[in-house]
Amino acid sequence: MRRIHLKEDIKPVTEFRANTASLIAQIRKTKRALVLTQRGRSAAVVVDVGEYQRMVEELELLRDIHTAEKQLAEGLGIEHEQARQQVVTALGE
Numbered sequence: 001m002r003r004i005h006l007k008e009d010i011k012p013v014t015e016f017r018a019n020t021a022s023l024i025a026q027i028r029k030t031k032r033a034l035v036l037t038q039r040g041r042s043a044a045v046v047v048d049v050g051e052y053q054r055m056v057e058e059l060e061l062l063r064d065i066h067t068a069e070k071q072l073a074e075g076l077g078i079e080h081e082q083a084r085q086q087v088v089t090a091l092g093e
Contacts, residue, residue: 002031004034004035011035027048031048034046
């Protein structure tokens with residue numbers, strides 16, 4: 001996701017209500033999030049669905065990496081050949 005532009009990508013909820021279609025089109029075109037404010041404070045973020053899916057997948061990958069690093073640090077890792085053999089066995093080859 002691209003960085004937001006402070007002058008363009010922060011809008012009050014009332015403006016979002018009045019211009020929903022054009023603001024959603026802006027989000028899709030720019031791939032930037034739109035921050036919605038309520039009473040002058042940030043209240044919500046609207047993100048293009050494709051960008052959201054990409055962020056979720058990236059977060060899942062980073063969590064997997066973190067888990068693997070933690071397991072290695074705790075001595076729970078196995079040698080490459082042993083891992084390969086477990087995969088080959090599981091696949092029935």
